[in-house]
Amino acid sequence: MRLSGNGVVVTREAFLEWLSRGKTFVTETVARRFHPPFPSVPTPKAVLLPQHEALYRFFWARRTWNVHPLPPEGTPILLLAAPCEVKAVTDVLDAVFLGNAPQDPYYATRRKNLILGALGCTFFEATCFCTRVGGHPLSREGADFFALPLSSGMYFEGEGVSGRPLASSEKEELEALVADLEKTAPPPFPEKTPEYLYEAFGRDIWEDIAWGCLNCGACTFLCPTCFCFDLALEGRLRGAMIRTWDSCMFPKFTLHASSHNPRSHPMQRVRQRILHKFSYHPLRKGVFGCVGCGRCVALCPVNWDIREAVERVVSCAL
Amino acid sequence: MNSPWEPKIVAFLCHWCSYAGADLAGVSRIQYPPNIRVVRVPCSGSVDPLYILKALREGADGVLVSGCHPGDCHYLSGNYFARRKFLVLHELLAFLGLRDRVHFSWVSASEGQRFADVVKAVTEAVRSLGPNPLREGESTCDAP
Amino acid sequence: MTLHDAARKLLEEHKVQGVLGYRKGSLPFRTRPYLFRDPCEIEELVFTPFCGLNLARYLLFLPQGIERVAIVAKGCDGRACVALVRENRLRRENLLILGVPCPGMVDTRKLAEWEGLKEHEVTLRGGEIVVRGVAYPLASFLDASCRRCRYRSPLVYDILVEGGEVPSLPQEDTLRELRSLPEEKRWEFFRKELSRCIRCYACRNACPMCYCKECFAESHKPSFLHPSPTLRDNFVFHIGRAMHLAGRCVECGACERACPLGIPIATMFLAVSDTVREHFAFEAGVDVTAPAPFVTYREDDPNAFIR
Numbered sequence: 001m002r003l004s005g006n007g008v009v010v011t012r013e014a015f016l017e018w019l020s021r022g023k024t025f026v027t028e029t030v031a032r033r034f035h036p037p038f039p040s041v042p043t044p045k046a047v048l049l050p051q052h053e054a055l056y057r058f059f060w061a062r063r064t065w066n067v068h069p070l071p072p073e074g075t076p077i078l079l080l081a082a083p084c085e086v087k088a089v090t091d092v093l094d095a096v097f098l099g100n101a102p103q104d105p106y107y108a109t110r111r112k113n114l115i116l117g118a119l120g121c122t123f124f125e126a127t128c129f130c131t132r133v134g135g136h137p138l139s140r141e142g143a144d145f146f147a148l149p150l151s152s153g154m155y156f157e158g159e160g161v162s163g164r165p166l167a168s169s170e171k172e173e174l175e176a177l178v179a180d181l182e183k184t185a186p187p188p189f190p191e192k193t194p195e196y197l198y199e200a201f202g203r204d205i206w207e208d209i210a211w212g213c214l215n216c217g218a219c220t221f222l223c224p225t226c227f228c229f230d231l232a233l234e235g236r237l238r239g240a241m242i243r244t245w246d247s248c249m250f251p252k253f254t255l256h257a258s259s260h261n262p263r264s265h266p267m268q269r270v271r272q273r274i275l276h277k278f279s280y281h282p283l284r285k286g287v288f289g290c291v292g293c294g295r296c297v298a299l300c301p302v303n304w305d306i307r308e309a310v311e312r313v314v315s316c317a318l
Numbered sequence: 319m320n321s322p323w324e325p326k327i328v329a330f331l332c333h334w335c336s337y338a339g340a341d342l343a344g345v346s347r348i349q350y351p352p353n354i355r356v357v358r359v360p361c362s363g364s365v366d367p368l369y370i371l372k373a374l375r376e377g378a379d380g381v382l383v384s385g386c387h388p389g390d391c392h393y394l395s396g397n398y399f400a401r402r403k404f405l406v407l408h409e410l411l412a413f414l415g416l417r418d419r420v421h422f423s424w425v426s427a428s429e430g431q432r433f434a435d436v437v438k439a440v441t442e443a444v445r446s447l448g449p450n451p452l453r454e455g456e457s458t459c460d461a462p
Numbered sequence: 463m464t465l466h467d468a469a470r471k472l473l474e475e476h477k478v479q480g481v482l483g484y485r486k487g488s489l490p491f492r493t494r495p496y497l498f499r500d501p502c503e504i505e506e507l508v509f510t511p512f513c514g515l516n517l518a519r520y521l522l523f524l525p526q527g528i529e530r531v532a533i534v535a536k537g538c539d540g541r542a543c544v545a546l547v548r549e550n551r552l553r554r555e556n557l558l559i560l561g562v563p564c565p566g567m568v569d570t571r572k573l574a575e576w577e578g579l580k581e582h583e584v585t586l587r588g589g590e591i592v593v594r595g596v597a598y599p600l601a602s603f604l605d606a607s608c609r610r611c612r613y614r615s616p617l618v619y620d621i622l623v624e625g626g627e628v629p630s631l632p633q634e635d636t637l638r639e640l641r642s643l644p645e646e647k648r649w650e651f652f653r654k655e656l657s658r659c660i661r662c663y664a665c666r667n668a669c670p671m672c673y674c675k676e677c678f679a680e681s682h683k684p685s686f687l688h689p690s691p692t693l694r695d696n697f698v699f700h701i702g703r704a705m706h707l708a709g710r711c712v713e714c715g716a717c718e719r720a721c722p723l724g725i726p727i728a729t730m731f732l733a734v735s736d737t738v739r740e741h742f743a744f745e746a747g748v749d750v751t752a753p754a755p756f757v758t759y760r761e762d763d764p765n766a767f768i769r
Contacts, residue, residue, distance in 0.1 A: 051660065052690035126489055207525060212495050216667035218722045221660050230689055244689040252680050301664050301720035302515055303487035303494040367705040368678060368686050371698045375687060388761065398759035406708045408767050409737045410701065410730065415649025423769035436769050451649065452694035
């Protein structure tokens with residue numbers, strides 16, 4: 001759902017004031033571009049699925065185990081994010097944590113109390129590729145409200161803010177922006193990309209593609225859609241069950257209790273990451289498991305570029 | 319129970335010298351602060367720096383590692399290797415601003431009084447520093 | 463002989479099956495590691511002030527069929543090669559060190575303040591860096607480990623490439639400022655930085671000397687730390703790794719460059735290297751024959767810190 005053009009215009013100050021009414025955060029992308037006076041989080045994942053949280057406490061007393069769940073407080077939070085980051089929540093995280101029964105109650109509580117707003121993008125960074133995976137810089141899909149900075153103020157679509165209708169010069173500005181974004185948008189991946197990747201599993205090309213990757217885990221931790229987690233008991237007679245982020249890049253990620261490890265080789269783990277995001281998730285849920293935010297490309301220590309990897313595999317198939 | 323804070327110090331004592339020295343202090347009824355928790359190891363050279371870090375991670379306010387005097391190691395050279403490792407750890411912790419959390423000593427099997435004196439000195443040094451600074455952000459599984 | 467000529471010749475004459483070097487990245491000011499196998503690929507080989515990655519890390523991750531490999535080595539990378547040979551991880555005869563005098567690597571974060579900066583707008587000229595036509599002292603743009611580098615040219619090499627300009631920058635004592643702070647301020651600094659770490663392990667995986675199949679950080683039984691990125695677990699990881707690198711760290715700074723959050727992680731490893739240098743007169747990767755500092759001892763080793 002793109003912007004309808006039926007929104008209102010308010011001043012930047014009025015918009016910021018409206019945002020300040022509650023507990024407001026912004027993502028680092030928004031902080032970098034818009035410089036609002038709110039604390040930033042790296043991605044929406046940090047708010048919905050914290051890097052480590054205690055799920056329940058336990059202690060041994062009166063000759064039995066006593067277990068106390070630790071549900072999150074459910075403080076209402078407003079998060080202003082880029083459209084790709086909103087898509088990460090609605091298309092991937094919600095599908096995973098709320099899509100099947102039983103739903104994850106910890107995630108559900110936080111999600112229910114989250115107001116998620118999209119701040120539209122006016123340009124593509126060198127690392128952006130949302131349009132390659134079905135996203136758009138002006139998308140308000142899944143967002144509770146949409147805002148876009150114009151030269152004369154803030155364009156706003158949603159409830160709770162009253163302003164004036166768009167002036168004709170502002171309408172022109174929006175149209176010019178839409179046209180400019182159309183021109184510079186990275187083209188989508190070929191239509192059958194998930195199928196091509198799926199069929200390419202056994203090819204020789206993967207060793208070459210995967211070489212160079214350090215298998216560190218930086219990309220997975222910074223990614224707004226990566227959701228894999230580990231559960232571990234800390235403590236013995238008293239302690240807690242702690243959930244932490246895990247990474248498919250780590251060698252022990254698929255270590256079985258039998259000590260067999262189906263992905264012991266770095267190449268297998270890199271292949272898995274690509275296939276999961278660009279093949280398995282879209283084949284099952286109908287949307288890519290990647291939103292094209294480009295953090296992994298920007299922050300990879302060796303400039304291993306997932307876009308190039310997907311292109312190479314697909315071009316082999318075509 | 320709100321008793322005033324007392325430092326908890328984990329002491330890695332080598333079996334042949336320092337542990338025996340601690341034993342001697344005990345049978346001689348020499349009093350020393352009860353803040354140390356002793357872990358007996360075969361040799362100070364067998365103390366992996368990770369044991370010291372683990373003790374700090376688990377909330378110990380201080381760590382003491384004690385072995386035989388140089389030249390007297392039961393395994394001949396264990397304490398010489400230990401000395402080099404410990405110097406690096408000592409200077410690294412000092413560089414981080416955590417000087418005096420981790421202490422080292424050479425105490426022989428016949429030095430019961432000396433062991434007590436070392437423990438007294440270490441306990442006071444750690445007490446003046448306050449509780450373990452890594453405890454910030456305690457999770458619910460931590461001991462109160 | 464230039465770097466490209468040397469590399470091309472090595473492949474044409476089949477002296478090696480591959481040349482480990484740098485290639486242009488997909489973003490401005492980024493390069494990536496690449497194993498050149500065909501002489502005609504050599505035209506894509508680059509060596510710029512944005513080649514901070516330590517290629518020696520890949521010597522233990524070569525694909526099948528590479529028996530002898532050449533590596534484009536800066537001073538620090540050369541040290542890493544020597545250190546790996548000394549630890550019996552590599553055979554010296556299977557390694558051909560293509561030494562390149564290094565001008566120092568630019569900290570790309572410092573270039574972030576120029577909007578839309580293009581690669582051709584940044585050049586090095588002697589001890590200066592020219593950004594959009596304005597010259598600045600090079601030292602202020604270099605990575606911290608480059609500013610204190612003692613071995614800008616590899617000491618051990620098979621071929622030393624000519625034409626590289628090594629500015630005579632003084633070695634800065636980059637830790638002096640930290641060391642001069644009072645204890646509480648120093649701890650405040652490290653407490654803040656260690657708390658920021660998300661334990662992505664980019665630093666560890668970028669390090670050429672961290673090659674353990676199972677890292678102590680991933681050990682479950684015994685468990686030295688937990689996966690949670692709390693201050694106390696991060697403390698164990700970084701200080702534990704610093705201890706494992708004592709006498710082995712080649713001071714290349716790849717760890718700090720790899721960190722996605724820009725944490726000055728190398729300060730700890732550099733401090734440990736200073737201790738080892740000062741007290742045990744040892745530097746990793748400088749002398750292939752020198753015994754490692756922690757498998758030897760002297761009876762007059764420093765003892766004053768022990769009661």
